[in-house]
Amino acid sequence: MRKEIKTGLFAVIILAATLFTVEYLRGKDIFSKTITYYIIYPAVDGIEVSTAVTVGGYQAGRVSGLSYNRESMDYTAEVSISREFAVPADSRMEVYSSDIMGTRKIRIIAGTSDTMASDGDTLQGSIEPDMIASLAGSISPAVRNLDSLISNLNRAVTSVNLILDNDNRDRIENILKRLETMSADLESTASAIKKKNPEINGVLTNLHSISSSLDSAAASAAVMLTDAEAVTASIRGAGLDSTIASLHSLLRKLQDPSGSMGRLMSSDSLYNSLTRLSDDLDSLVRGIKQDPKKYIKISVF
Numbered sequence: 001m002r003k004e005i006k007t008g009l010f011a012v013i014i015l016a017a018t019l020f021t022v023e024y025l026r027g028k029d030i031f032s033k034t035i036t037y038y039i040i041y042p043a044v045d046g047i048e049v050s051t052a053v054t055v056g057g058y059q060a061g062r063v064s065g066l067s068y069n070r071e072s073m074d075y076t077a078e079v080s081i082s083r084e085f086a087v088p089a090d091s092r093m094e095v096y097s098s099d100i101m102g103t104r105k106i107r108i109i110a111g112t113s114d115t116m117a118s119d120g121d122t123l124q125g126s127i128e129p130d131m132i133a134s135l136a137g138s139i140s141p142a143v144r145n146l147d148s149l150i151s152n153l154n155r156a157v158t159s160v161n162l163i164l165d166n167d168n169r170d171r172i173e174n175i176l177k178r179l180e181t182m183s184a185d186l187e188s189t190a191s192a193i194k195k196k197n198p199e200i201n202g203v204l205t206n207l208h209s210i211s212s213s214l215d216s217a218a219a220s221a222a223v224m225l226t227d228a229e230a231v232t233a234s235i236r237g238a239g240l241d242s243t244i245a246s247l248h249s250l251l252r253k254l255q256d257p258s259g260s261m262g263r264l265m266s267s268d269s270l271y272n273s274l275t276r277l278s279d280d281l282d283s284l285v286r287g288i289k290q291d292p293k294k295y296i297k298i299s300v301f
Helices: 003-025 131-163 168-193 197-237 241-256 260-266 270-288
Strands: 034-041 052-055 058-069 074-082 092-097 104-109 122-127
Touching: 034 058, 034 092, 074 104, 168 197
Parallel strands: 034 122, 052 104, 092 122
Antiparallel strands: 034 074, 052 058, 058 074, 092 104
């Protein structure tokens, strides 16, 4: 074989190997058939050509190209997925962090559509905040709360410093002394009550006895009231009401000035006549006692 032909064949082999290597590094699988999808992202931080695309954690393809859209100011990612994986048309391509270091990958979140996406279709894209961004977002409110807490502590310390000046310290010391005195008085009172405990128990016992006696007296009073009610009922049954009515009628007749007893009780002349008659009878009785012969004559036959 001529030397020129050998050189040409070698150059072709080197060129083919170079093209194969470049295409492989760009994410194209030379030995298997793939299907291409396009996804539009507002940003492609951490995404580059050859970034892995996974389905359920298994690598199903790679990012084969990235382009910037000047008019819409977003980015189009071209991904090549093995034809072994059927992707529903409403599936979503989500950028996520695969580890704590923030390595970015794209995962396919399968939809529920019965229609499968075709080669060259544009799928919906989304971006999940990475761990550091999520942590920063969680820390920011805590930092704001910490700043507010520090401000409140500063105000509290300032207020305490104002309270604990010389005059207020003396006042607080006096209050504490009064509290100590009150505590001692309370202890003395408690001790005295403890010493008087037997007497207090005796008083309580007496009160209990008095209460029992009052209960007995109340029971007796109830019995007496019952008896009184019975007596009252008996009196009512005996006909005293008619007797009382008769007495009222007799009193009214005695007080009537037109009646005999009324005239006797209210006439002065009748009273004076009776008085004179009584005096005359008294004089007659005395005269008979003094000289009975004058009034009584005895003849003997």
